[in-house]
Amino acid sequence: MFCTHLHIDHTGWNTVLRDGRWVPTFPNAKYVFHKKEYAAWEAEHARGANPPGTVFPNNCLPIVEAGQALLVDDDYALDDTITLTPTPGHSPCHCCVNIFSRGQRAVVAGDLMHHAIQCREPDWSAKPDWDAKQSAVSRRKFFAEVADTDTLILPVHFPAPTVGLIKADGSAFDYRFKRDD
Numbered sequence: 001m002f003c004t005h006l007h008i009d010h011t012g013w014n015t016v017l018r019d020g021r022w023v024p025t026f027p028n029a030k031y032v033f034h035k036k037e038y039a040a041w042e043a044e045h046a047r048g049a050n051p052p053g054t055v056f057p058n059n060c061l062p063i064v065e066a067g068q069a070l071l072v073d074d075d076y077a078l079d080d081t082i083t084l085t086p087t088p089g090h091s092p093c094h095c096c097v098n099i100f101s102r103g104q105r106a107v108v109a110g111d112l113m114h115h116a117i118q119c120r121e122p123d124w125s126a127k128p129d130w131d132a133k134q135s136a137v138s139r140r141k142f143f144a145e146v147a148d149t150d151t152l153i154l155p156v157h158f159p160a161p162t163v164g165l166i167k168a169d170g171s172a173f174d175y176r177f178k179r180d181d
């Protein structure tokens, strides 16, 4: 299990409340968290910051306590099919997850962007972003890397059909939803 970052809508299913305790939902799984993302929220929690509210103690810490967390660095690779692309900004160490298969690449983009308009306007950062400027830097860098390639983008908050391609258009980019037709 990969968590692109440790916000509630990307970690809520990590744990379930059982007999009054938050425990891993999947007892046999390893959960992959970026080491510095985890450390940042641990520090925020320690100083009583809210947000992230209960996300750290309820949905992240129990995974580590159960020995099921894999705390990894930027260069982590599960094998030659799953790797990370660091895209910090939305959260301290947000990562996109690359999936390579049969010569194709797809990218689970997490919350690198929330709306396709952010391809036209990469500098428009979402309100909850941890570091709005860094978020924009990560978007531009990522878009430039995948623009005009056949890399499939999976931005989790986009409406159906969700998956699409990035096209360059001058200094901006376009998001082209991929439809079955």
Ligand SMILES: [Zn+2]
Binding pocket: 005, 007, 010, 090, 111
């Ligand atoms: Zn988020």
